[in-house]
Amino acid sequence: MYLLEVAEGHSDQARVAARFLAERCNGHDFPFDMTSGTVPMTPSTCPARGREDSVVSALFSIRPLREDQDFALVKGLYLRADDYVMMESGLAISDVLVADFFSCCPPSRDLSRSVKLGLFRSQDLLAIADLVFSYPNEGDAYLGLMLVARESRGLGIGHRFVEHVIALSRAHGATRLLLAVLDCNVRARAFWEREGFHLLHTLPPACMGKKIHVRHQMAHLIASD
Structure with missing residues (x-):
């Protein structure tokens, strides 16, 4: 069985295979052809880490979300991450x-100065x-929310998403x-610290x-290109 076929399943084996493929291809170690799982790709054809377009790996892509097109998808995501919603607000998932x-x-x-993203x-x-x-x-730049579906946690998705958010913030002139x-x-705090965020202060x-809730404001300094 090809690794790609395993990765597209829903078992524990699939999660391991998906993580292997995403991490190794992006790190340029053990590159694989994601269509067959057999023919090696050259480093130049592997997605580069930190790339500022919508492709974050051979398995994942990011694009802006639109309410008129993506409402049902976003509601489904909330339902698959309702443990966080319950922890944050105690509210049921609703329209x-x-x-x-x-x-x-x-x-x-202005709402035009924000973007809603989906991975x-x-x-x-x-x-x-x-x-x-701004x-x-x-x-x-301010990241008001990043929410990952329960079954997709632990696969490096959060790290890929943060890389994209930082690149997008840099493109809009943000330095922090x-x-x-x-x-x-x-x-979550441990995750953000691993991603290079540091504590600014604790909010009342x-x-x-x-x-x-008590919340801790954190910051990541964005280096220029």
Whole structure:
């Protein structure tokens, strides 16, 4: 059985194969032809790490999301990540929640200065992100949300998504990427620290849906090209 055929399944074996293919091809170690699993690709044809287009690996792609086209896909993603939603707000997944994702914008900021992103494997939406430019200050970008489906965690998807978000922020003139992580979400904070984010300060308790949270604002300095 070819590795690609294994990777497209849903077993534990599939998760391992998918991670191997995504990580090795992008790292230019053990390159594979993703169509057959047998003919090696040259390093020049493997997707480059940190590339600023929509292709983040041979298995995954990223594109902007549109409410009129992608509403059902985003709702499905929320349902596959409802453990985080329950932790954050205690709210059930609803059309209102999904509509808020598409319409959410910081105070005094124009929605046109933000982008809603989806990371796909083929037509399957695996993760979403909400990125705002020039917020809270010029030269900043703010990642309001990055949500990965439960079954897709641990495959390097978050790392690929962060690389793309940083590249996109840089292209819009940002020198710093900000986000806030819940105090109770210890695993998420560890992830962001691995991605090069550092603590700026701790925010006072705030109401989020049915819950009250302390959040930690973190930052990643974006180097110029």
